[in-house]
Amino acid sequence: MKSYDVLIIGSGPAGLFAAMELEKMGIGNIAIIDRHAYTAGGLLNDGKLNFDHRIGLDLNELKIDVDTACHYINEVKAIFTRFPRCRQVTYVNKNEKIDVLMNIAYEHGVEFIAPEQWHWGTDNGKAIVDHLRSYLGKTVFLLDSEVISIEKRTGHLYRVAARKKGKIFLSDAPVILAAPGRSGAYWFRDTAKTLGVDHNFGPIDVGIRIELNRKFYEEITNIVYDPKFIFRTNRHKDRVRTFCTNPGGRVRLENYGQFKLVNGDALSGRKTSNTNFALINTVALTTPFSDTTEFGHMIARQFHLLGGGQPIVQRVGDFREGRRSAKSTFDSRIRHFEMCKATCLVTPGDITLGLPARIVDNLWESLKRLDKIIPGILHPSTLLYAPEIKFFDTHFPTDQNLETNVSGIFVAGDGTGKSRGIVGAAISGMIAAKGIAGKIRCKQRLPFSHQIIPAKDGK
Ligand SMILES: Cc1cc2nc3c(=O)[nH]c(=O)nc-3n(C[C@H](O)[C@H](O)[C@H](O)COP(=O)(O)OP(=O)(O)OC[C@H]3O[C@@H](n4cnc5c(N)ncnc54)[C@H](O)[C@@H]3O)c2cc1C
Secondary structure, eight states: OEEOSEEEEOOSHHHHHHHHHHHHTTOOOEEEEOSSSSSOGGGGSOOEEEESTTSSOOHHHHTOOHHHHHHHHHHHHHHHTTSTTOEEEEOOTTOHHHHHHHHHHHHTTOEEEOOEEEEOOGGGHHHHHHHHHTTOSSOEEEOSEEEEEEEEOSSSOEEEEEEETTEEEEEEESEEEEOOTGGGHHHHHHHHHHHTOOOEEOOEEEEEEEEEEHHHHHHHHTTOSSOEEEEEOTTTOOEEEEEEEEETOEEEEEEOSSOEEEEEEOOSSOOOSEEEEEEEEEEOOOSSOOOHHHHHHHHHHHHHHHTTSSOEEEEHHHHHTTOOOOGGGTTOTTTTGGGSOOSSOOEEOOGGGTSOHHHHHHHHHHHHHHHHHSTTTTOTTOEEEEEEEEOOOEEOOOOTTOBOSSTTEEEOSGGGTSOSSHHHHHHHHHHHHHHHHHHHHHHHTOOOOOOOOOOTTOO
């Protein structure tokens, strides 16, 4: 059995940036454990970076002000943008075209945010992970190892049991940083319960992914790569937003075992003729049923059933006429459907059968408003894929160091409700690391040390 000062669960951006920060602060005996054989988490996905405090991080949740958030954003940016294949795709300074778009959106009662954005593309995912790992010196990687339990021992120690190739191995540490991402969120929620860690249900985002001929959205994506439109709907007064736009990208599936969800990405080297983006409705539940996880799962299972084990896709032309899409007419020239060739083959059907009426109302109202800002997006060929659900639903109350009510258990990243995206996850990892370093220094009476470790490539 090995002992560490800090054991980080999850090698996504939250875990990696936490380890970098800990090393910078002179904490040496760190291990990152991940169930996958390759370090990465969600870093292998697309890689759009939003460098803006309004996107992907909740300042109240992280208990930081705007200046502190900007400081962290600059630190994260400096590391990512040293990777040569990470390219700036949205320029916001003195961009008059953005002001014009903002005014048009405002006239239609829509908020428009244009953040500074960079992108590396899914095909550069492994290279960016190597780049990030080059910032790490002594951190030990325990890969291909799935954590199955965390147990409190005497003497302020936690014992972590992990399974590697069918065998269980144990590690001890006084501090655990849980950064399990969305894929490990429910496992950690169950484990946290056994440790007495408080949690509650946060909102989820439920909606669709829209795929359309690239030319209809180019008017905007040529200016802002991933435009953020935020709608407050008239009928239900709900919040809907666009999210994760991929110009020249493809629609992708996320497999959750009992159902599949839609998502999207883009490659850097090879573009399609389409653009896709998510349109999602934030859903929070109160009494008598507050379990947003179960609500989201119920919707996803319904689609699984209706789509024969696959998500559903419907043409706007069919949606408008209130009929399902069908295989036989899916690419009909007569109906102008050939204008957009689907990049993801799922079941043609009717998305309104699987989504609650309130969500359909909200999404359609928002799409109609978006079509006024960027005319053409509601061409009959445009595809509506469902379900797209963002399960950022488990929320852990923490202090300003992201330490939970149980001493020594820290949390970071998307799976614990601290971020929504790569930059936010990285920042939450850094905040937790600062708290952890303070705690360890206090216990070990270590002197303050803050050492900048340059990338190995010398950049
Ligand atoms: C298709 C797709 C496209 C995306 N595109 C973008 C984008 O362009 N820009 C953006 O900002 N975000 C994007 N995201 C979201 C982004 O991937 C996440 O926001 C980000 O990765 C969250 O980081 P994290 O460190 O919290 O978790 P993750 O990156 O998910 O890392 C968590 C890690 O924990 C490990 N883990 C979980 N449970 C256990 C366990 N029990 N034992 C051991 N290891 C465990 C997992 O294997 C995983 O490696 C995309 C996501 C998807 C699915």
